[in-house]
Amino acid sequence: MIDKSIASAAQAVADIQDGASVMIGGFGTAGMPDQLIDALIERGVGNLTIINNNAGNGEAGVAALIKAGRVKKIICSFPRQSDSHHFDAAYRAGQIELELVPQGNLAARIQAAGAGLGAIFTPTGYGTQLAEGKETREIDGKHYVLEYPIKADFALIKAQQGDRWGNLTFRKTARNFGPIMAMAATTTIAQVSEIVDLGAIDPEVVVTPGIFVQRVVQIASVTNHALAA
Amino acid sequence: MNRMTRDQMAARVAQDIPEGAYVNLGIGLPTKVANYLAADRDVFLQSENGLLGMGPAPEAGEEDWDLINAGKQAVTLLAGGCFFHHADSFAMMRGGHLDICVLGAFQVSVNGDLANWHTGAPGAIPAVGGAMDLAIGAKQTFVMMDLFTKTGESKLVDACTYPLTGLGCVSRIYTDVAVFDVGPDGASVVEMVDGLTIDELRKLTGVPLAYAAETQPA
Numbered sequence: 020m021i022d023k024s025i026a027s028a029a030q031a032v033a034d035i036q037d038g039a040s041v042m043i044g045g046f047g048t049a050g051m052p053d054q055l056i057d058a059l060i061e062r063g064v065g066n067l068t069i070i071n072n073n074a075g076n077g078e079a080g081v082a083a084l085i086k087a088g089r090v091k092k093i094i095c096s097f098p099r100q101s102d103s104h105h106f107d108a109a110y111r112a113g114q115i116e117l118e119l120v121p122q123g124n125l126a127a128r129i130q131a132a133g134a135g136l137g138a139i140f141t142p143t144g145y146g147t148q149l150a151e152g153k154e155t156r157e158i159d160g161k162h163y164v165l166e167y168p169i170k171a172d173f174a175l176i177k178a179q180q181g182d183r184w185g186n187l188t189f190r191k192t193a194r195n196f197g198p199i200m201a202m203a204a205t206t207t208i209a210q211v212s213e214i215v216d217l218g219a220i221d222p223e224v225v226v227t228p229g230i231f232v233q234r235v236v237q238i239a240s241v242t243n244h245a246l247a248a
Numbered sequence: 249m250n251r252m253t254r255d256q257m258a259a260r261v262a263q264d265i266p267e268g269a270y271v272n273l274g275i276g277l278p279t280k281v282a283n284y285l286a287a288d289r290d291v292f293l294q295s296e297n298g299l300l301g302m303g304p305a306p307e308a309g310e311e312d313w314d315l316i317n318a319g320k321q322a323v324t325l326l327a328g329g330c331f332f333h334h335a336d337s338f339a340m341m342r343g344g345h346l347d348i349c350v351l352g353a354f355q356v357s358v359n360g361d362l363a364n365w366h367t368g369a370p371g372a373i374p375a376v377g378g379a380m381d382l383a384i385g386a387k388q389t390f391v392m393m394d395l396f397t398k399t400g401e402s403k404l405v406d407a408c409t410y411p412l413t414g415l416g417c418v419s420r421i422y423t424d425v426a427v428f429d430v431g432p433d434g435a436s437v438v439e440m441v442d443g444l445t446i447d448e449l450r451k452l453t454g455v456p457l458a459y460a461a462e463t464q465p466a
Contacts, residue, residue, distance in 0.1 A: 046297045046334075047320040049313060072334075076320075099375040110373055119374055122296065123338030123381030130335040143342060143381045146415040148366075162415075191331055192298050193314040198333040226333075 022183040024214050024235045028058035031208045031236045035059060035173055038091075040068040042129070042200040043081055044176035047073060050193035051080040052177040052210045054238045059175070065089040070129070070171055072122065072196060074098035074106035085109055094169060096122035121149060124166055126199060132168035133202025133231070139166055174204030178227070181211035182218075185232030186225045194226065201231040208234040250441040251424045259284040261350060261392055261422050265291055269347040270340070272296065272382055275319040277392050278350040294346060296378040298337050301329025318378065338378070341385030349386035351379065353393045353418075355408045358435040358455050360418040362391065363410035376413075383414035395423035395453070402453040404428060404435060425449075429460050436460040 025031040032055060035041065041059070045051030060083060069090050074097075075082030084090055086105040093115060098106050109115040120128070121143045131139050140163035144150040154165040176197040178187040187209055189197055201207040209227075214237045252260070254277060262284035265271055270292045273279050282304070285291045293302040295317045302317060303324035311322035325331075340346055353364040365379045366372065383389055393403055404421065420438070421428045426449060427438040436458040437446055450457050459465065 047316065049297070049316050049320075097375045097377040099373040107373060111371075117373075119376055121376050121380040122334075122378040123342055123385070126334040126338050127342075141342070142384050145384070147380060147412045149376065149380070189331070191312065191314040191325075192295075192316055194331055194333050195298050196334050199335045 023185045023229070023233060024181075024183050024237070028054045028210065028236050028238065029061065031055065031234045032058045032062055032175075035062065035064060037064045038066045039064070039173060040070065040171040042070040042171040042174040042196070042204050044174070044195065044197040044200055045071060045073075045080065046192065046195040047076055048080065049191075050177050050189075050195045050197055052175045053080045055175040055208060055210050055236070056080050056084055060084055060087050060089065066091045068092045068094065068171075070094045070125075070169060070200075072096055072125065073100065074103055074117075076100060077102045078105075082106070085115065088114070090115055092116040092118065094118040094120060094125070096120055096125050119149065125169070126196070128166055128169040129196070129203045130199045132170035133199055136168060138168065140164065141166055169203065171200075171204045172206065174200040174207040176200055176207065176209050178209045178211045180213050180215050180220055181209055181232070181235040181237075182215055182220060182229070183235070184217060185209070185229030185235055186220055187211065187227040187229075187232060188220055188224060189226050198227045201227050206233045207231055208236065210236050210238045212239070213237060249425060250443055252441060254280060255283075257392060257422055257424060260427065261390060264390070264420070265348060267291060270294060270300070270345065272341070272346055272349040272386065274349065274351040274379075274382065276352045278352060279317075279319065281350055281392075294337070294340060295323070296337050296341070296382070298332050298334060299325060299329060300332075301326040303329070338381050338385075341378070341381050344385065344387060346386040348388050348390060349382045350390045350392055351382060353391045353403065353421075354410045355403050355405050356391050356393075356418050356421055356430060357405055357408050358430055359432060360416045360430045361408050362389070362413045362418050363408040364391075364413050366411045368411050379413050383417045388419050389414075389417045391418050391421045393421065393423060395425050402455065404430075404453050404455055406455055428457075434458065436463070438463055
């Protein structure tokens with residue numbers, strides 16, 4: 020019998036090593052797998068490359084990981100926010116490397132990795148600083164920039180329901196990067212609000228099929244919190 | 249000089265959004281446009297974090313922080329609205345499925361180049377988000393901005409001096425004193441606030457301005 024459920028967040032992240040690349044789901048705090056990140060901080064590994072849309076909000080999640088000094092490099096689209104003080108301080112101190120990627124290119128590059136594509140040509144960013152030095156091509160009268168896939172050793176994502184085969188549903192806009200990160204990482208770990216019996220999720224509403232998910236951890240649903248304005 | 253208020257600007261933009269349009273309103277000033285879309289006409293608001301059919305802010309105390317907009321504010325979902333992941337969301341933009349996007353700007357050039365993501369100031373931490381995807385992806389990109397900076401420089405320019413967001417992507421600019429069309433043929437004035445003349449606008453902006461076809465004086 021295959022059972023991808025894991026008893027605790029600590030066990031789920033126990034093989035993430037120093038220097039690993041880790042995708043972390045979430046847009047702001049919606050979909051941020053805080054408890055998996057807490058377990059990763061507790062584990063004590065560093066020199067991580069983190070892929071997330073932002074660079075931490077407030078004190079929890081990615082912000083806590085940066086505050087703890089575990090992040091060597093972050094690949095994201097929107098680091099600077101009113102409550103990104105832990106990133107801002109680390110960046111200004113030269114302690115963290117930033118690769119800034121337009122949000123849609125971030126999604127497309129992650130999706131390309133999950134889909135096994137060697138590269139993509141994207142119109143986004145053409146003629147801007149963020150495409151400097153990159154190969155370009157004119158296709159059917161339009162200009163495109165060559166961008167490479169972003170893959171990772173691990174993905175930590177937050178979903179709503181999961182089962183022992185790893186099938187997932189999501190909740191509202193907390194879905195964001197979860198489904199595509201699950202496809203792009205070697206090992207995907209999903210924290211879910213509820214693990215249900217096989218067959219309990221209507222097959223028509225499975226968002227992420229279990230083939231993309233290696234571990235599922237049930238974390239009692241915690242009410243998500245507002246961001247500082 | 250007469251100036252339109254931000255609400256008047258938002259109402260003016262809303263006039264140009266037809267029923268049935270799929271629309272993304274950028275963070276900041278453009279979000280005000282939603283307040284002026286007629287409630288009895290279906291306009292589909294998209295938010296890049298993954299929803300279509302976005303409704304107004306919830307009542308205080310009713311917020312669900314898994315249901316937010318691109319500015320990370322709590323919103324609601326209209327009946328018929330839906331959720332999707334980020335790759336689908338940006339496919340809606342890049343794939344040309346969105347009819348209109350409305351963005352703020354630091355500068356727009358007469359040929360429609362947009363600068364709205366980075367001032368380039370030394371020490372500034374850059375952040376781009378979805379700006380570059382939105383700018384070039386929608387069928388029409390509108391900009392909503394004050395025409396002048398606080399120190400009186402025109403934000404409609406011959407060529408952007410701030411780092412670019414996209415090339416030749418803006419088609420129309422709604423400002424507090426005039427509405428302009430921009431593009432390969434340069435900038436033209438669609439309308440002006442009462443009391444302003446095109447010659448004064450030419451002097452204040454320092455850029456060549458024609459009348460738009462519908463504005464040509466008799």
